[in-house]
Amino acid sequence: MSTRPAATADAWTLADPVAVATRGGRAWRRLVRRPPAVAGAIVVLVFTVIALGAPWLARTDPLRTDWAKIRKPPTSANPFGTDDLGRDVFARVVWGSRVSMQAGVCAVLLAIAVGVPVGLVAGYYRGSLDQLVMRFTDAWLSFPFLILAIGLVTILGPSLTNATIAIGLGATPTYIRLTRGLVLATNAQEYVQGARAMGAGDTRVMLRHIVPNIFSALLVQATVSIPGAIIAEAILSFLGLGVQPPTPSWGTMLNTAQQFLESAPWMAWWPGLAIFSLTLSFNLAGDGLRDLLDPKDY
Protein backbone atom coordinates (compact mmCIF):
# COMPACT_ATOMS: atom_id res chain seq x y z
CA MET A 1 0.00 0.00 0.00
CA SER A 2 1.40 3.38 -0.93
CA THR A 3 1.36 6.15 1.60
CA ARG A 4 -0.97 9.00 0.73
CA PRO A 5 -0.24 11.97 2.93
CA ALA A 6 -3.37 13.86 1.91
CA ALA A 7 -5.65 10.99 2.80
CA THR A 8 -3.87 10.44 6.09
CA ALA A 9 -4.20 14.08 7.00
CA ASP A 10 -7.89 13.93 6.19
CA ALA A 11 -8.41 10.86 8.32
CA TRP A 12 -6.61 12.53 11.16
CA THR A 13 -8.69 15.67 10.82
CA LEU A 14 -11.78 13.52 10.91
CA ALA A 15 -10.63 12.01 14.17
CA ASP A 16 -9.79 15.28 15.84
CA PRO A 17 -10.92 18.33 13.88
CA VAL A 18 -9.75 20.93 16.36
CA ALA A 19 -6.21 19.76 16.76
CA VAL A 20 -5.03 20.20 13.20
CA ALA A 21 -4.64 23.65 11.78
CA THR A 22 -4.10 22.51 8.21
CA ARG A 23 -6.05 24.09 5.39
CA GLY A 24 -8.07 20.91 4.95
CA GLY A 25 -8.76 20.87 8.67
CA ARG A 26 -10.09 24.42 8.65
CA ALA A 27 -12.26 23.67 5.65
CA TRP A 28 -13.59 20.57 7.30
CA ARG A 29 -14.42 22.41 10.51
CA ARG A 30 -16.23 25.08 8.61
CA LEU A 31 -18.16 22.41 6.76
CA VAL A 32 -19.27 20.42 9.80
CA ARG A 33 -20.71 23.60 11.24
CA ARG A 34 -23.07 23.58 8.27
CA PRO A 35 -25.00 20.33 8.31
CA PRO A 36 -27.39 21.54 5.56
CA ALA A 37 -24.49 21.91 3.13
CA VAL A 38 -23.23 18.43 3.95
CA ALA A 39 -26.75 17.02 3.58
CA GLY A 40 -27.09 18.82 0.23
CA ALA A 41 -23.82 17.39 -1.03
CA ILE A 42 -24.87 13.90 0.05
CA VAL A 43 -28.23 14.15 -1.75
CA VAL A 44 -26.48 15.40 -4.92
CA LEU A 45 -24.18 12.39 -4.64
CA VAL A 46 -27.18 10.08 -4.20
CA PHE A 47 -28.81 11.52 -7.33
CA THR A 48 -25.54 11.04 -9.23
CA VAL A 49 -25.50 7.40 -8.17
CA ILE A 50 -29.16 7.04 -9.19
CA ALA A 51 -28.45 8.59 -12.59
CA LEU A 52 -25.43 6.38 -13.20
CA GLY A 53 -27.05 3.25 -11.83
CA ALA A 54 -30.46 3.73 -13.48
CA PRO A 55 -30.35 0.40 -15.39
CA TRP A 56 -29.78 -1.50 -12.14
CA LEU A 57 -32.04 0.54 -9.87
CA ALA A 58 -35.13 0.55 -12.05
CA ARG A 59 -35.84 -3.03 -12.75
CA THR A 60 -38.84 -2.30 -14.96
CA ASP A 61 -38.43 -0.82 -18.41
CA PRO A 62 -39.40 2.89 -18.22
CA LEU A 63 -40.83 2.70 -21.75
CA ARG A 64 -42.87 -0.50 -21.36
CA THR A 65 -46.58 0.24 -21.53
CA ASP A 66 -49.09 -1.98 -19.80
CA TRP A 67 -52.75 -1.48 -20.62
CA ALA A 68 -53.83 -3.43 -17.55
CA LYS A 69 -52.08 -0.96 -15.25
CA ILE A 70 -53.20 2.43 -16.49
CA ARG A 71 -52.98 5.15 -13.79
CA LYS A 72 -52.80 2.76 -10.84
CA PRO A 73 -51.93 4.26 -7.43
CA PRO A 74 -48.66 3.26 -5.73
CA THR A 75 -48.34 -0.44 -4.87
CA SER A 76 -45.38 -2.58 -3.80
CA ALA A 77 -44.76 -3.54 -7.44
CA ASN A 78 -44.99 0.08 -8.61
CA PRO A 79 -43.94 2.15 -5.58
CA PHE A 80 -44.67 5.47 -7.32
CA GLY A 81 -47.75 4.21 -9.18
CA THR A 82 -48.19 4.01 -12.94
CA ASP A 83 -48.85 6.65 -15.60
CA ASP A 84 -51.46 7.14 -18.31
CA LEU A 85 -49.86 4.45 -20.49
CA GLY A 86 -49.36 1.99 -17.62
CA ARG A 87 -45.63 2.71 -17.36
CA ASP A 88 -43.88 2.47 -13.99
CA VAL A 89 -43.47 6.01 -12.59
CA PHE A 90 -40.59 4.93 -10.33
CA ALA A 91 -38.57 3.64 -13.30
CA ARG A 92 -39.32 6.83 -15.22
CA VAL A 93 -38.28 9.07 -12.32
CA VAL A 94 -35.03 7.10 -11.95
CA TRP A 95 -34.23 7.32 -15.67
CA GLY A 96 -35.36 10.94 -15.71
CA SER A 97 -32.55 11.79 -13.27
CA ARG A 98 -30.12 10.88 -16.04
CA VAL A 99 -31.67 13.37 -18.45
CA SER A 100 -31.79 16.12 -15.83
CA MET A 101 -28.25 15.66 -14.53
CA GLN A 102 -26.88 15.31 -18.04
CA ALA A 103 -28.66 18.43 -19.28
CA GLY A 104 -27.76 20.46 -16.20
CA VAL A 105 -24.08 19.53 -16.13
CA CYS A 106 -23.53 19.66 -19.91
CA ALA A 107 -25.25 23.05 -20.23
CA VAL A 108 -23.06 24.54 -17.50
CA LEU A 109 -19.92 22.95 -18.99
CA LEU A 110 -20.81 24.49 -22.34
CA ALA A 111 -21.32 27.88 -20.70
CA ILE A 112 -17.93 27.56 -18.98
CA ALA A 113 -16.18 26.33 -22.12
CA VAL A 114 -17.37 29.37 -24.07
CA GLY A 115 -17.67 31.98 -21.34
CA VAL A 116 -14.43 31.55 -19.41
CA PRO A 117 -11.98 31.86 -22.36
CA VAL A 118 -13.91 34.82 -23.79
CA GLY A 119 -14.07 36.57 -20.40
CA LEU A 120 -10.40 35.78 -19.80
CA VAL A 121 -9.25 37.31 -23.08
CA ALA A 122 -11.59 40.31 -22.76
CA GLY A 123 -10.53 41.06 -19.19
CA TYR A 124 -6.84 40.47 -19.86
CA TYR A 125 -6.40 42.49 -23.05
CA ARG A 126 -9.10 45.15 -22.33
CA GLY A 127 -9.43 47.75 -25.08
CA SER A 128 -11.83 47.65 -28.00
CA LEU A 129 -12.07 43.85 -27.99
CA ASP A 130 -13.29 44.02 -24.38
CA GLN A 131 -15.81 46.72 -25.27
CA LEU A 132 -17.14 44.66 -28.17
CA VAL A 133 -17.45 41.53 -26.05
CA MET A 134 -19.15 43.41 -23.22
CA ARG A 135 -21.72 45.09 -25.46
CA PHE A 136 -22.53 41.74 -27.00
CA THR A 137 -22.79 40.23 -23.52
CA ASP A 138 -25.09 43.04 -22.36
CA ALA A 139 -27.33 42.43 -25.36
CA TRP A 140 -27.29 38.70 -24.77
CA LEU A 141 -28.18 39.22 -21.10
CA SER A 142 -31.10 41.43 -22.12
CA PHE A 143 -32.99 38.42 -23.35
CA PRO A 144 -34.84 36.86 -20.45
CA PHE A 145 -33.30 33.40 -20.02
CA LEU A 146 -36.35 31.39 -21.00
CA ILE A 147 -37.30 33.67 -23.89
CA LEU A 148 -33.76 33.28 -25.26
CA ALA A 149 -33.87 29.50 -24.80
CA ILE A 150 -37.28 29.37 -26.50
CA GLY A 151 -35.96 31.48 -29.38
CA LEU A 152 -32.92 29.23 -29.81
CA VAL A 153 -34.97 26.05 -29.63
CA THR A 154 -37.29 27.52 -32.26
CA ILE A 155 -34.33 27.93 -34.58
CA LEU A 156 -32.59 24.65 -33.71
CA GLY A 157 -35.69 22.48 -33.28
CA PRO A 158 -36.89 20.80 -30.06
CA SER A 159 -34.67 18.02 -28.65
CA LEU A 160 -32.66 17.35 -25.49
CA THR A 161 -29.37 18.27 -27.19
CA ASN A 162 -30.75 21.53 -28.55
CA ALA A 163 -32.37 22.39 -25.22
CA THR A 164 -29.01 21.78 -23.52
CA ILE A 165 -27.23 23.99 -26.07
CA ALA A 166 -29.86 26.69 -25.64
CA ILE A 167 -29.56 26.62 -21.83
CA GLY A 168 -25.77 26.59 -22.04
CA LEU A 169 -25.67 29.53 -24.42
CA GLY A 170 -28.19 31.32 -22.22
CA ALA A 171 -25.88 30.95 -19.22
CA THR A 172 -22.71 31.89 -21.14
CA PRO A 173 -22.80 35.69 -20.63
CA THR A 174 -22.91 35.22 -16.86
CA TYR A 175 -19.57 33.39 -17.10
CA ILE A 176 -18.10 35.97 -19.50
CA ARG A 177 -18.97 38.76 -17.06
CA LEU A 178 -17.87 36.89 -13.97
CA THR A 179 -14.56 35.79 -15.50
CA ARG A 180 -13.85 39.24 -16.89
CA GLY A 181 -14.50 40.86 -13.51
CA LEU A 182 -12.32 38.33 -11.71
CA VAL A 183 -9.54 38.73 -14.27
CA LEU A 184 -9.61 42.51 -13.89
CA ALA A 185 -9.25 42.14 -10.13
CA THR A 186 -6.58 39.44 -10.31
CA ASN A 187 -4.61 41.22 -13.02
CA ALA A 188 -3.96 44.12 -10.67
CA GLN A 189 -2.49 41.84 -7.99
CA GLU A 190 1.20 42.13 -7.27
CA TYR A 191 2.00 38.48 -7.91
CA VAL A 192 0.60 38.77 -11.43
CA GLN A 193 2.62 41.89 -12.07
CA GLY A 194 5.60 40.11 -10.56
CA ALA A 195 5.19 37.19 -12.90
CA ARG A 196 5.01 39.58 -15.81
CA ALA A 197 8.12 41.43 -14.63
CA MET A 198 9.94 38.11 -14.57
CA GLY A 199 9.23 37.78 -18.28
CA ALA A 200 6.22 35.45 -18.28
CA GLY A 201 4.24 35.62 -21.52
CA ASP A 202 0.51 36.41 -21.74
CA THR A 203 -0.52 32.77 -22.05
CA ARG A 204 1.60 31.76 -19.08
CA VAL A 205 0.29 34.60 -16.92
CA MET A 206 -3.30 33.72 -17.81
CA LEU A 207 -3.04 29.97 -17.39
CA ARG A 208 -0.56 29.70 -14.52
CA HIS A 209 -1.32 32.77 -12.46
CA ILE A 210 -4.82 34.02 -13.17
CA VAL A 211 -6.90 30.91 -13.89
CA PRO A 212 -5.91 28.99 -10.74
CA ASN A 213 -6.85 32.02 -8.64
CA ILE A 214 -10.26 32.57 -10.14
CA PHE A 215 -11.05 28.87 -10.21
CA SER A 216 -12.85 28.71 -6.86
CA ALA A 217 -15.20 31.56 -7.71
CA LEU A 218 -16.04 29.85 -11.00
CA LEU A 219 -16.62 26.58 -9.18
CA VAL A 220 -19.10 28.25 -6.82
CA GLN A 221 -20.88 29.83 -9.78
CA ALA A 222 -21.05 26.44 -11.51
CA THR A 223 -22.63 24.82 -8.45
CA VAL A 224 -25.17 27.62 -8.38
CA SER A 225 -25.93 27.46 -12.11
CA ILE A 226 -26.43 23.69 -12.34
CA PRO A 227 -29.77 23.72 -10.44
CA GLY A 228 -30.87 26.64 -12.64
CA ALA A 229 -29.98 24.64 -15.72
CA ILE A 230 -31.80 21.57 -14.39
CA ILE A 231 -34.96 23.62 -13.81
CA ALA A 232 -34.58 25.23 -17.24
CA GLU A 233 -34.37 21.82 -18.91
CA ALA A 234 -37.43 20.66 -16.98
CA ILE A 235 -39.30 23.81 -18.03
CA LEU A 236 -38.39 23.41 -21.70
CA SER A 237 -39.39 19.75 -21.60
CA PHE A 238 -42.58 20.68 -19.73
CA LEU A 239 -43.40 23.14 -22.52
CA GLY A 240 -42.65 20.43 -25.09
CA LEU A 241 -39.48 22.14 -26.31
CA GLY A 242 -36.94 19.79 -24.76
CA VAL A 243 -36.90 16.03 -24.38
CA GLN A 244 -39.41 14.41 -26.70
CA PRO A 245 -41.64 11.50 -25.63
CA PRO A 246 -41.36 8.64 -24.92
CA THR A 247 -37.93 9.39 -23.35
CA PRO A 248 -38.55 9.78 -19.61
CA SER A 249 -37.79 13.25 -18.30
CA TRP A 250 -39.15 14.97 -15.21
CA GLY A 251 -40.44 17.91 -17.22
CA THR A 252 -42.37 15.84 -19.78
CA MET A 253 -43.73 13.62 -16.99
CA LEU A 254 -45.15 16.70 -15.25
CA ASN A 255 -46.62 17.91 -18.53
CA THR A 256 -48.55 14.64 -18.88
CA ALA A 257 -49.41 14.55 -15.19
CA GLN A 258 -51.15 17.90 -15.45
CA GLN A 259 -53.87 16.31 -17.56
CA PHE A 260 -54.67 13.70 -14.90
CA LEU A 261 -54.49 15.71 -11.68
CA GLU A 262 -57.87 14.52 -10.47
CA SER A 263 -57.56 10.85 -11.29
CA ALA A 264 -53.82 10.27 -10.81
CA PRO A 265 -52.19 12.96 -8.61
CA TRP A 266 -49.19 10.69 -7.87
CA MET A 267 -48.04 11.21 -11.45
CA ALA A 268 -47.34 14.84 -10.49
CA TRP A 269 -45.84 14.24 -7.03
CA TRP A 270 -42.70 12.28 -7.75
CA PRO A 271 -41.08 13.95 -10.76
CA GLY A 272 -41.62 17.36 -9.17
CA LEU A 273 -40.34 16.20 -5.81
CA ALA A 274 -37.27 14.82 -7.59
CA ILE A 275 -36.52 18.16 -9.29
CA PHE A 276 -37.17 20.04 -6.06
CA SER A 277 -34.91 17.87 -3.91
CA LEU A 278 -32.11 17.84 -6.48
CA THR A 279 -32.12 21.61 -7.03
CA LEU A 280 -32.49 22.31 -3.30
CA SER A 281 -29.54 20.05 -2.56
CA PHE A 282 -27.42 21.71 -5.23
CA ASN A 283 -28.27 25.10 -3.76
CA LEU A 284 -27.47 23.95 -0.22
CA ALA A 285 -24.19 22.45 -1.35
CA GLY A 286 -23.42 25.58 -3.38
CA ASP A 287 -24.07 27.81 -0.36
CA GLY A 288 -21.76 25.63 1.71
CA LEU A 289 -19.08 25.75 -0.97
CA ARG A 290 -19.33 29.51 -1.14
CA ASP A 291 -18.88 29.79 2.62
CA LEU A 292 -15.95 27.43 2.38
CA LEU A 293 -14.15 29.23 -0.42
CA ASP A 294 -15.24 32.78 0.21
CA PRO A 295 -15.99 33.16 3.90
CA LYS A 296 -18.08 36.27 4.38
CA ASP A 297 -19.90 36.93 7.58
CA TYR A 298 -23.47 36.49 6.38
Add this chain to the structure above:
Amino acid sequence: MAEFLLRRVAISMVTLFVITVIVFTGVRMIPGDPARVMAGTDADEAGLAEVRQKYGLNDPIAVQYVRWLGLAVRGDLGESIRTRESVVLTVRRKLPITLQLACFAILIAVGIAIPVGILSAFRRNTLWDYVANGLSLCGLSVPSFWLGIMLILFFSVRLGWLPASGFVPLFEDPLGNLQRMAMPALVLGTALAAVLMRQTRNSMIEVLSADYIRTAYSKGLAARAVIFRHAFRNGLIPVVTILGLQMGALMSGAVVTEQIFVVPGFGRLIVEAVFTRDYPLVQGVVLLTASAYVLINLLVDISYSVLDPRIRVTR
Protein backbone atom coordinates in the same frame (compact mmCIF):
# COMPACT_ATOMS: atom_id res chain seq x y z
CA MET B 1 -24.88 63.64 -13.70
CA ALA B 2 -25.47 64.64 -17.33
CA GLU B 3 -22.35 62.78 -18.40
CA PHE B 4 -23.42 59.70 -16.49
CA LEU B 5 -26.88 59.83 -18.05
CA LEU B 6 -25.50 60.27 -21.56
CA ARG B 7 -23.05 57.43 -21.12
CA ARG B 8 -25.72 55.13 -19.72
CA VAL B 9 -28.19 55.98 -22.51
CA ALA B 10 -25.48 55.50 -25.16
CA ILE B 11 -24.63 52.07 -23.78
CA SER B 12 -28.32 51.13 -23.83
CA MET B 13 -28.60 52.27 -27.44
CA VAL B 14 -25.63 50.10 -28.44
CA THR B 15 -27.16 47.16 -26.56
CA LEU B 16 -30.48 47.68 -28.34
CA PHE B 17 -28.64 47.78 -31.67
CA VAL B 18 -26.86 44.48 -30.94
CA ILE B 19 -30.21 42.96 -29.87
CA THR B 20 -31.80 43.88 -33.21
CA VAL B 21 -28.85 42.30 -35.03
CA ILE B 22 -29.17 39.11 -32.97
CA VAL B 23 -32.93 38.87 -33.51
CA PHE B 24 -32.64 39.65 -37.22
CA THR B 25 -29.90 37.08 -37.87
CA GLY B 26 -31.65 34.57 -35.58
CA VAL B 27 -34.67 34.40 -37.85
CA ARG B 28 -32.39 34.21 -40.90
CA MET B 29 -30.76 31.14 -39.40
CA ILE B 30 -34.00 29.18 -39.62
CA PRO B 31 -33.44 26.72 -42.47
CA GLY B 32 -35.45 27.28 -45.65
CA ASP B 33 -36.60 30.16 -47.81
CA PRO B 34 -36.85 33.33 -45.63
CA ALA B 35 -39.97 34.41 -47.53
CA ARG B 36 -41.56 31.05 -46.67
CA VAL B 37 -40.42 31.44 -43.04
CA MET B 38 -42.01 34.89 -42.76
CA ALA B 39 -45.19 34.15 -44.73
CA GLY B 40 -45.96 30.65 -43.44
CA THR B 41 -46.16 27.27 -45.14
CA ASP B 42 -49.65 27.78 -46.51
CA ALA B 43 -48.90 31.12 -48.19
CA ASP B 44 -49.40 31.20 -51.95
CA GLU B 45 -47.04 32.67 -54.54
CA ALA B 46 -48.69 36.10 -54.27
CA GLY B 47 -48.18 36.09 -50.49
CA LEU B 48 -44.55 35.07 -50.88
CA ALA B 49 -43.98 37.77 -53.49
CA GLU B 50 -45.52 40.34 -51.16
CA VAL B 51 -43.21 39.36 -48.31
CA ARG B 52 -40.18 39.36 -50.65
CA GLN B 53 -41.09 42.82 -51.81
CA LYS B 54 -41.85 44.22 -48.34
CA TYR B 55 -38.61 43.00 -46.77
CA GLY B 56 -36.57 43.25 -50.01
CA LEU B 57 -35.42 39.67 -49.65
CA ASN B 58 -33.43 39.82 -52.89
CA ASP B 59 -31.30 42.74 -51.65
CA PRO B 60 -27.96 42.32 -49.83
CA ILE B 61 -28.37 41.25 -46.20
CA ALA B 62 -27.23 44.62 -44.78
CA VAL B 63 -29.86 46.45 -46.84
CA GLN B 64 -32.46 43.94 -45.68
CA TYR B 65 -31.48 44.59 -42.05
CA VAL B 66 -31.80 48.37 -42.44
CA ARG B 67 -35.19 47.97 -44.11
CA TRP B 68 -36.40 45.59 -41.39
CA LEU B 69 -35.10 47.90 -38.66
CA GLY B 70 -36.81 50.88 -40.31
CA LEU B 71 -40.12 49.02 -40.27
CA ALA B 72 -39.58 47.86 -36.67
CA VAL B 73 -38.83 51.38 -35.42
CA ARG B 74 -42.06 52.58 -36.98
CA GLY B 75 -43.92 49.86 -35.09
CA ASP B 76 -44.31 47.42 -37.98
CA LEU B 77 -43.09 44.04 -36.75
CA GLY B 78 -44.92 42.16 -39.47
CA GLU B 79 -48.03 40.11 -39.02
CA SER B 80 -48.77 36.79 -37.39
CA ILE B 81 -48.76 33.91 -39.88
CA ARG B 82 -51.65 32.25 -38.10
CA THR B 83 -54.08 35.08 -37.43
CA ARG B 84 -52.81 37.65 -39.98
CA GLU B 85 -53.13 40.19 -37.16
CA SER B 86 -50.27 42.66 -36.79
CA VAL B 87 -47.70 41.52 -34.22
CA VAL B 88 -47.81 44.84 -32.38
CA LEU B 89 -51.61 44.66 -32.03
CA THR B 90 -51.48 41.06 -30.82
CA VAL B 91 -48.92 42.01 -28.19
CA ARG B 92 -50.91 45.06 -27.16
CA ARG B 93 -53.93 42.82 -26.58
CA LYS B 94 -52.03 40.23 -24.55
CA LEU B 95 -49.63 42.39 -22.60
CA PRO B 96 -52.07 43.93 -20.04
CA ILE B 97 -52.97 40.46 -18.79
CA THR B 98 -49.32 39.59 -18.14
CA LEU B 99 -48.67 43.03 -16.63
CA GLN B 100 -51.50 42.50 -14.17
CA LEU B 101 -50.12 39.09 -13.27
CA ALA B 102 -46.62 40.54 -12.85
CA CYS B 103 -47.91 43.40 -10.66
CA PHE B 104 -49.70 40.97 -8.35
CA ALA B 105 -46.61 38.79 -8.22
CA ILE B 106 -44.40 41.76 -7.33
CA LEU B 107 -46.86 42.87 -4.63
CA ILE B 108 -46.88 39.40 -3.10
CA ALA B 109 -43.10 39.11 -3.33
CA VAL B 110 -42.36 42.54 -1.86
CA GLY B 111 -45.03 42.06 0.81
CA ILE B 112 -43.37 38.85 1.99
CA ALA B 113 -39.71 39.45 1.27
CA ILE B 114 -39.04 42.87 2.74
CA PRO B 115 -40.52 42.41 6.24
CA VAL B 116 -39.13 38.88 6.51
CA GLY B 117 -35.72 39.96 5.22
CA ILE B 118 -35.49 42.88 7.64
CA LEU B 119 -36.55 40.74 10.59
CA SER B 120 -34.03 38.10 9.58
CA ALA B 121 -31.27 40.68 9.47
CA PHE B 122 -32.19 41.89 12.96
CA ARG B 123 -32.51 38.44 14.40
CA ARG B 124 -29.50 37.06 12.63
CA ASN B 125 -28.60 33.47 13.51
CA THR B 126 -31.77 32.87 15.50
CA LEU B 127 -34.41 30.24 14.81
CA TRP B 128 -36.48 32.81 12.93
CA ASP B 129 -33.52 33.60 10.66
CA TYR B 130 -32.83 29.91 9.97
CA VAL B 131 -36.46 29.18 9.14
CA ALA B 132 -36.71 32.25 6.90
CA ASN B 133 -33.48 31.33 5.13
CA GLY B 134 -34.60 27.75 4.68
CA LEU B 135 -37.91 28.86 3.21
CA SER B 136 -36.15 31.28 0.90
CA LEU B 137 -33.84 28.53 -0.34
CA CYS B 138 -36.88 26.32 -0.91
CA GLY B 139 -38.53 29.14 -2.85
CA LEU B 140 -35.43 29.42 -5.02
CA SER B 141 -35.26 25.69 -5.65
CA VAL B 142 -38.89 24.78 -6.23
CA PRO B 143 -39.69 24.51 -9.93
CA SER B 144 -42.50 27.02 -10.50
CA PHE B 145 -44.52 24.72 -12.71
CA TRP B 146 -44.50 22.00 -10.09
CA LEU B 147 -45.52 24.46 -7.40
CA GLY B 148 -48.35 25.55 -9.69
CA ILE B 149 -49.50 21.99 -10.23
CA MET B 150 -49.37 21.29 -6.48
CA LEU B 151 -51.43 24.43 -5.75
CA ILE B 152 -54.03 23.33 -8.32
CA LEU B 153 -54.04 19.88 -6.76
CA PHE B 154 -54.64 21.32 -3.29
CA PHE B 155 -56.82 24.40 -3.78
CA SER B 156 -58.78 23.35 -6.85
CA VAL B 157 -58.95 19.56 -6.90
CA ARG B 158 -58.92 18.79 -3.17
CA LEU B 159 -60.59 21.84 -1.59
CA GLY B 160 -62.42 23.24 -4.60
CA TRP B 161 -61.78 26.81 -3.44
CA LEU B 162 -60.22 28.31 -6.56
CA PRO B 163 -60.73 27.68 -10.27
CA ALA B 164 -57.76 25.76 -11.71
CA SER B 165 -57.44 27.78 -14.87
CA GLY B 166 -58.88 30.44 -17.13
CA PHE B 167 -59.07 34.19 -17.12
CA VAL B 168 -61.70 36.92 -16.87
CA PRO B 169 -60.81 40.59 -17.36
CA LEU B 170 -60.46 42.60 -14.15
CA PHE B 171 -63.09 45.18 -15.09
CA GLU B 172 -65.69 42.64 -16.16
CA ASP B 173 -65.64 40.52 -13.03
CA PRO B 174 -63.18 41.77 -10.39
CA LEU B 175 -63.80 38.92 -7.94
CA GLY B 176 -63.56 36.24 -10.63
CA ASN B 177 -60.38 37.87 -11.89
CA LEU B 178 -58.80 37.86 -8.44
CA GLN B 179 -59.82 34.25 -7.85
CA ARG B 180 -58.20 33.17 -11.09
CA MET B 181 -55.11 35.33 -10.65
CA ALA B 182 -54.39 34.32 -7.03
CA MET B 183 -52.57 31.06 -7.72
CA PRO B 184 -50.60 32.21 -10.81
CA ALA B 185 -49.49 35.35 -8.96
CA LEU B 186 -48.46 33.32 -5.93
CA VAL B 187 -46.42 30.95 -8.10
CA LEU B 188 -44.78 33.80 -9.97
CA GLY B 189 -44.19 35.73 -6.75
CA THR B 190 -42.57 32.86 -4.84
CA ALA B 191 -39.25 32.78 -6.67
CA LEU B 192 -39.09 36.56 -6.67
CA ALA B 193 -39.83 36.68 -2.94
CA ALA B 194 -37.01 34.22 -2.29
CA VAL B 195 -34.47 36.30 -4.21
CA LEU B 196 -35.64 39.58 -2.67
CA MET B 197 -35.67 38.21 0.85
CA ARG B 198 -32.04 37.09 0.60
CA GLN B 199 -31.03 40.42 -0.86
CA THR B 200 -32.93 42.40 1.77
CA ARG B 201 -31.39 40.38 4.57
CA ASN B 202 -27.84 40.66 3.27
CA SER B 203 -28.00 44.34 2.47
CA MET B 204 -29.67 45.14 5.82
CA ILE B 205 -26.94 43.23 7.64
CA GLU B 206 -24.35 45.25 5.78
CA VAL B 207 -26.10 48.52 6.59
CA LEU B 208 -26.66 47.58 10.24
CA SER B 209 -22.93 47.13 10.75
CA ALA B 210 -22.23 50.63 9.41
CA ASP B 211 -20.88 53.32 11.70
CA TYR B 212 -23.81 55.69 11.29
CA ILE B 213 -26.18 53.06 12.63
CA ARG B 214 -24.03 52.68 15.72
CA THR B 215 -24.05 56.45 16.04
CA ALA B 216 -27.83 56.50 15.75
CA TYR B 217 -28.14 53.90 18.49
CA SER B 218 -25.65 55.68 20.73
CA LYS B 219 -27.64 58.88 20.36
CA GLY B 220 -30.31 56.94 22.20
CA LEU B 221 -32.71 56.52 19.32
CA ALA B 222 -35.28 53.77 19.57
CA ALA B 223 -34.73 50.68 17.42
CA ARG B 224 -37.80 51.55 15.38
CA ALA B 225 -36.42 54.94 14.47
CA VAL B 226 -33.04 53.50 13.60
CA ILE B 227 -34.61 50.89 11.35
CA PHE B 228 -37.01 53.13 9.51
CA ARG B 229 -35.12 56.40 9.37
CA HIS B 230 -31.56 55.17 8.89
CA ALA B 231 -31.17 51.53 7.95
CA PHE B 232 -34.26 51.02 5.84
CA ARG B 233 -33.57 53.63 3.19
CA ASN B 234 -29.98 52.66 2.50
CA GLY B 235 -30.57 48.99 2.90
CA LEU B 236 -33.28 48.92 0.29
CA ILE B 237 -31.31 50.49 -2.55
CA PRO B 238 -29.75 47.20 -3.69
CA VAL B 239 -33.15 45.57 -3.32
CA VAL B 240 -34.60 48.00 -5.87
CA THR B 241 -31.86 47.08 -8.32
CA ILE B 242 -32.41 43.38 -7.82
CA LEU B 243 -36.11 43.92 -8.37
CA GLY B 244 -35.28 45.60 -11.69
CA LEU B 245 -32.90 42.84 -12.68
CA GLN B 246 -35.52 40.25 -11.80
CA MET B 247 -37.91 41.59 -14.44
CA GLY B 248 -36.35 39.21 -16.96
CA ALA B 249 -36.88 36.27 -14.64
CA LEU B 250 -40.44 37.49 -14.10
CA MET B 251 -41.07 37.45 -17.85
CA SER B 252 -39.63 33.94 -18.11
CA GLY B 253 -41.72 32.90 -15.14
CA ALA B 254 -44.85 34.32 -16.74
CA VAL B 255 -44.32 32.03 -19.75
CA VAL B 256 -44.47 28.95 -17.54
CA THR B 257 -47.15 30.19 -15.15
CA GLU B 258 -49.51 31.23 -17.93
CA GLN B 259 -49.01 27.85 -19.54
CA ILE B 260 -50.05 25.98 -16.38
CA PHE B 261 -53.00 28.16 -15.44
CA VAL B 262 -54.09 28.76 -19.06
CA VAL B 263 -53.84 32.54 -18.69
CA PRO B 264 -54.10 34.01 -22.19
CA GLY B 265 -51.24 36.50 -21.78
CA PHE B 266 -47.95 37.41 -23.35
CA GLY B 267 -46.13 34.29 -22.12
CA ARG B 268 -48.69 31.89 -23.51
CA LEU B 269 -48.60 33.81 -26.76
CA ILE B 270 -44.91 33.11 -27.29
CA VAL B 271 -45.26 29.38 -26.57
CA GLU B 272 -48.18 29.12 -28.99
CA ALA B 273 -46.19 31.06 -31.57
CA VAL B 274 -43.28 28.63 -31.25
CA PHE B 275 -45.52 25.61 -31.66
CA THR B 276 -47.32 27.00 -34.70
CA ARG B 277 -43.97 28.08 -36.17
CA ASP B 278 -45.28 31.63 -36.27
CA TYR B 279 -41.82 33.13 -36.78
CA PRO B 280 -42.78 36.80 -37.22
CA LEU B 281 -44.67 36.63 -33.93
CA VAL B 282 -41.75 34.92 -32.14
CA GLN B 283 -39.35 37.45 -33.60
CA GLY B 284 -41.54 40.39 -32.59
CA VAL B 285 -42.16 39.11 -29.08
CA VAL B 286 -38.48 38.36 -28.45
CA LEU B 287 -37.44 41.76 -29.78
CA LEU B 288 -40.01 43.61 -27.67
CA THR B 289 -39.18 41.66 -24.53
CA ALA B 290 -35.46 42.26 -24.82
CA SER B 291 -35.94 45.95 -25.62
CA ALA B 292 -38.29 46.37 -22.67
CA TYR B 293 -35.72 44.72 -20.43
CA VAL B 294 -32.98 47.10 -21.60
CA LEU B 295 -35.23 50.08 -20.93
CA ILE B 296 -36.21 48.82 -17.48
CA ASN B 297 -32.55 48.35 -16.59
CA LEU B 298 -31.74 51.82 -17.85
CA LEU B 299 -34.48 53.26 -15.64
CA VAL B 300 -33.30 51.21 -12.66
CA ASP B 301 -29.73 52.42 -13.16
CA ILE B 302 -30.84 56.02 -13.40
CA SER B 303 -33.07 55.79 -10.35
CA TYR B 304 -30.23 54.07 -8.52
CA SER B 305 -27.91 56.95 -9.28
CA VAL B 306 -30.51 59.40 -8.05
CA LEU B 307 -30.87 57.47 -4.79
CA ASP B 308 -27.15 57.00 -4.29
CA PRO B 309 -24.99 59.82 -5.66
CA ARG B 310 -21.77 57.83 -5.19
CA ILE B 311 -22.70 55.67 -8.21
CA ARG B 312 -22.37 58.64 -10.53
CA VAL B 313 -18.84 59.28 -9.45
CA THR B 314 -17.49 55.76 -9.41
CA ARG B 315 -18.84 54.55 -12.73
